[in-house]
Amino acid sequence: MDEPLAAELPTLTTDRLLLRAPRESDIDAVHAACQDPEIQRWTIVPSPYRREDAEFFVRDLAPEGRRTGANRIWCVFERGSGALVGSQALVLRAHDPGSAEIGWWAVKEFRGRGYTTEAARAVSHYGLRGLGLRRLEWQAYVGNGGSRAVAEKAGYRFEGTLRSYAEQRGTFHDAWIASLLPGDLED
Ligand SMILES: CC(C)(COP(=O)(O)OP(=O)(O)OC[C@H]1O[C@@H](n2cnc3c(N)ncnc32)[C@H](O)[C@@H]1OP(=O)(O)O)[C@@H](O)C(=O)NCCC(=O)NCCS
Structure with a gap:
């Protein structure tokens, strides 16, 4: 029963990147990337x-998210070299199925090339x-x-600051927030 839902994550391609579901063979690269203090x-x-x-x-977060519909997670690769350059995610909300939060990180060595913006688009x-x-x-x-620079380049409109809003390992931070609506898409 898991297969049809699990198959719902599409592989996305852009000029320079390929975005696909995380695989077993990505574990070492994800582990290395996430050592980065940033x-x-x-x-x-x-x-x-x-x-x-x-x-x-x-093995759990990404496939379980696809199975339940709670999230969609991609590993992002450089098409030329096949190197992992980052990750992108959409986290859907049970209380508001029409909206989702987008998130990303980039592998340190591949920053500053516009890859995160390209993948986010x-x-x-x-x-x-x-x-x-x-x-x-x-x-x-x-x-x-x-x-924030990535979000704004990808077309997200800044909406403000929410105080003591975003939880990180038990601590609440003030958060910037921005949004993208269908009418904002450039095509
Ligand atoms: C934030 C992050 C994803 C940016 O990744 P990236 O691949 O370097 O982003 P891009 O190359 O697409 O950069 C897009 C724009 O952001 C700008 N930018 C990138 N890092 C920046 C920084 N630290 N300060 C200001 N601008 C920055 C770039 O200059 C670029 O603008 P330009 O085209 O006008 O030069 C990366 O630094 C990262 O992984 N940080 C740690 C994890 C993180 O913060 N994740 C997001 C949590 S909300």
Whole structure:
């Protein structure tokens, strides 16, 4: 019974990237990428990040999310080299099935090339057109200028700051919030 839902995550391609469901063979690269202090600082990944955490990401979080519909998670690869360059996710909300939160991280060595923006555009398009969502939301802890730059380049409109809003390992941070609606898509 799991297969049809599990098959629902489409592989997305852009000019330079391929986005597909995480696989067993990605565990080492995900584990290595998430050692980066910046990823641990600005996201909810566990800190310290152990190999078991990468295994959980690939074997449980991503397939379970596809099965239940709670999330869609992609690993992002450079088409030329096949290297893992990041991850993208849509987290859907049981209380509001028409909206989802988008999230991302980039492998340190592949930052500054526009890859995260390129991948975010593809995932946003899929969320609004493929899944037919009404609203995509981006949140970041206040001060994450890099993520905000990506969101704004991908077309997200800044909406403000929510105080003591976003939980990270038991601590609540003030959060920036932005959104993208179907009418904002450039095509
Ligand atoms: C934020 C992050 C995803 C950006 O990834 P990236 O692949 O370097 O992003 P891009 O190359 O697509 O950059 C897009 C734009 O953001 C700008 N940008 C990137 N990092 C920036 C920073 N730290 N401060 C200001 N601008 C930044 C780039 O200059 C680029 O703008 P330009 O085209 O005008 O030069 C990456 O730094 C990262 O993984 N950070 C840690 C995890 C994280 O913060 N995730 C998001 C949680 S909300």
